[in-house]
Amino acid sequence: MLDQISNAYIGSNISNRLYSINNLVWPNTTGNLWKITDNPFNKTISNFNVTYAGGQVDVNWGKAISGNISSATNINHTFSGITNSGISVLAKPGANITAINCGTSSPRLSGVVSFVAFPNLQDFRCINNGITGSIPPINTNTNLINFWVNDNNFTGPLPILSANTTNLRGFRVGNNRLTGFLPTSLTNMIDFRCESNFLSGSIPNLNTSSSLQFFYCHNNQLTGAIPSLTSNTSLIHFWCHNQTGTNKLSGPIPNLNGLTNLTWFSCSNNQITGFMPNLNTNTALQRFECENNLLSGSITLTNINSGLQYFYTNNNNFTGNIPVLTGFTGLIDFRVNAAATGPRLSGPLPSLSGLSNLQFFYSNGNSHTGLIPNLTTNTSLINFWCANNGTISGNIPNLSANSALTQVLFQGNQLTGFQGGSVSNTLGDFQAQNNQLAPAAVNAILAAFVAANKTAGTRILNLGGAGNFSPTGQGINDVTTLRNRGWTVTTGLL
Amino acid sequence: MDSNNGVTIMFKIISTVNDTRTTETEWWMIYDANTLQVLVPPQQCSGGTSSPYTMVISDTLEELEQYIQQNNLILPESN
Numbered sequence: 254m255l256d257q258i259s260n261a262y263i264g265s266n267i268s269n270r271l272y273s274i275n276n277l278v279w280p281n282t283t284g285n286l287w288k289i290t291d292n293p294f295n296k297t298i299s300n301f302n303v304t305y306a307g308g309q310v311d312v313n314w315g316k317a318i319s320g321n322i323s324s325a326t327n328i329n330h331t332f333s334g335i336t337n338s339g340i341s342v343l344a345k346p347g348a349n350i351t352a353i354n355c356g357t358s359s360p361r362l363s364g365v366v367s368f369v370a371f372p373n374l375q376d377f378r379c380i381n382n383g384i385t386g387s388i389p390p391i392n393t394n395t396n397l398i399n400f401w402v403n404d405n406n407f408t409g410p411l412p413i414l415s416a417n418t419t420n421l422r423g424f425r426v427g428n429n430r431l432t433g434f435l436p437t438s439l440t441n442m443i444d445f446r447c448e449s450n451f452l453s454g455s456i457p458n459l460n461t462s463s464s465l466q467f468f469y470c471h472n473n474q475l476t477g478a479i480p481s482l483t484s485n486t487s488l489i490h491f492w493c494h495n496q497t498g499t500n501k502l503s504g505p506i507p508n509l510n511g512l513t514n515l516t517w518f519s520c521s522n523n524q525i526t527g528f529m530p531n532l533n534t535n536t537a538l539q540r541f542e543c544e545n546n547l548l549s550g551s552i553t554l555t556n557i558n559s560g561l562q563y564f565y566t567n568n569n570n571f572t573g574n575i576p577v578l579t580g581f582t583g584l585i586d587f588r589v590n591a592a593a594t595g596p597r598l599s600g601p602l603p604s605l606s607g608l609s610n611l612q613f614f615y616s617n618g619n620s621h622t623g624l625i626p627n628l629t630t631n632t633s634l635i636n637f638w639c640a641n642n643g644t645i646s647g648n649i650p651n652l653s654a655n656s657a658l659t660q661v662l663f664q665g666n667q668l669t670g671f672q673g674g675s676v677s678n679t680l681g682d683f684q685a686q687n688n689q690l691a692p693a694a695v696n697a698i699l700a701a702f703v704a705a706n707k708t709a710g711t712r713i714l715n716l717g718g719a720g721n722f723s724p725t726g727q728g729i730n731d732v733t734t735l736r737n738r739g740w741t742v743t744t745g746l747l
Numbered sequence: 748m749d750s751n752n753g754v755t756i757m758f759k760i761i762s763t764v765n766d767t768r769t770t771e772t773e774w775w776m777i778y779d780a781n782t783l784q785v786l787v788p789p790q791q792c793s794g795g796t797s798s799p800y801t802m803v804i805s806d807t808l809e810e811l812e813q814y815i816q817q818n819n820l821i822l823p824e825s826n
Binding site for chain 1: 764765766768771777786787792793794795796797798799800
């Protein structure tokens with residue numbers, strides 16, 4: 254039994270000064286306190302009292318624990334093995350504990366949590382600890398600033414946020430099994446995240462949330478309109494995509510004018526109608542997603558948005574041209590596939606020259622005309638889709654520079670030739686069926702794939718369908734060679 | 748040929764796929780009989796196909812989908 258330890262240090266940070274431990278029962282001990290953080294307790298601890306002068310305690314408490322902590326300012330524990338007892342036992346009434354971080358080491362905190370014993374709590378973070386039951390009330394914790402309990406197994410409604418919790422700035426409850434509604438007001442909130450639950454009802458009015466920077470409510474069952482965001486001039490991320498109920502979010506995308514800090518916006522997989530918003534003032538925009546909705550009109554991007562990295566508008570009713578992408582040098586992923594039926598984009602495919610970060614370009618099922626753009630500067634390209642556009646003509650471009658390419662979909666156009674050059678041995682899905690490829694083009698493509706010598710992974714080469722000629726001469730032998738290397742090769746019959 | 752609730756479904760199952768001809772109206776796919784992975788998903792595409800894997804040809808997409816279900820074939824993830 255250790256009765257008293259004074260001026261002991263825990264961990265490598267000398268600010269973690271533990272002044273005394275009383276009545277610590279540590280049976281069968283073979284080590285000393287220095288091993289607390291190096292080799293987490295795997296003992297039973299009981300009847301202990303910690304008086305802590307300040308700073309941050311950073312202790313892995315080990316297997317089982319009961320007792321009290323008093324006079325601590327911050328607790329940064331792995332509350333291992335407190336199953337069924339909850340964490341309120343750790344604090345004496347009136348203890349000046351302002352911060353608790355449960356950690357995520359295994360075994361983790363589970364059981365009932367109460368905040369009654371932590372009236373001075375400002376910061377509570379207990380993420381991915383497998384906690385069950387309802388989120389306990391926090392509306393008496395008037396000092397609470399951050400409350401993070403995401404990635405647990407909480408059920409029931411969100412805790413009531415009232416006039417007593419107006420200091421709350423960060424509220425993260427995502428990835429639980431919560432039901433019920435969102436708070437009616439998020440005044441003063443900076444970071445609100447309730448994603449991936451079973452929440453229903455509508456997104457609240459955010460007019461009074463001028464400090465709001467992060468708002469995540471995706472993967473719920475929300476309905477109604479996206480509220481006005483014109484007051485949320487601090488907004489950085491707004492995610493409301495993928496509402497999973499029968500009814501989803503509807504109405505238009507709100508005006509995003511003046512949201513100069515906005516970097517991520519996603520409303521995909523809803524029932525959003527109207528037009529794509531004007532993004533002329535969203536100079537920080539990096540990610541814009543609105544796919545699988547009912548949007549119409551044109552895709553509006555200008556060089557103001559040249560910082561875009563991810564842009565998804567698949568499966569809407571957009572018409573008009575793909576905007577000019579020259580200068581969008583940060584662009585990584587650009588997807589504007591048409592819906593199966595309905596209006597579609599038209600005009601030429603844009604120049605992709607200089608977009609060296611571009612990895613994915615998808616524009617299937619539209620009505621583009623003209624040529625496939627030169628891809629020689631798109632050295633990061635992985636997938637390039639422009640299938641079933643009907644009237645894209647000319648040559649399949651030279652792909653020699655696209656050393657990361659894995660999938661190319663050119664089928665369903667009016668392509669006649671192949672510019673030549675090599676193909677990467679990463680390219681295992683090449684579909685150019687239903688074009689008008691001449692024998693020389695077919696033979697040259699087959700020869701390029703034989704030369705690439707890809708013998709593992711996906712291996713599909715489709716040059717069949719109506720309009721393409723069959724291979725001749727060496728091309729016939731190349732089909733056999735590819736088949737013997739595990740390829741499925743389809744060629745035309747003309 | 749297979750039978751499902753008294754309805755006879757016609758498949759052509761070809762294990763040696765060497766310039767196997769399909770018409771524009773036929774549906775076909777390619778799968779690996781060892782791993783049950785569908786390598787070329789159901790599609791309509793005329794031409795001559797060569798492959799070291801197994802080809803299934805049918806008149807309708809629904810029939811191929813039934814074949815996939817009955818034989819526990821694994822479709823590739825769509826993008």
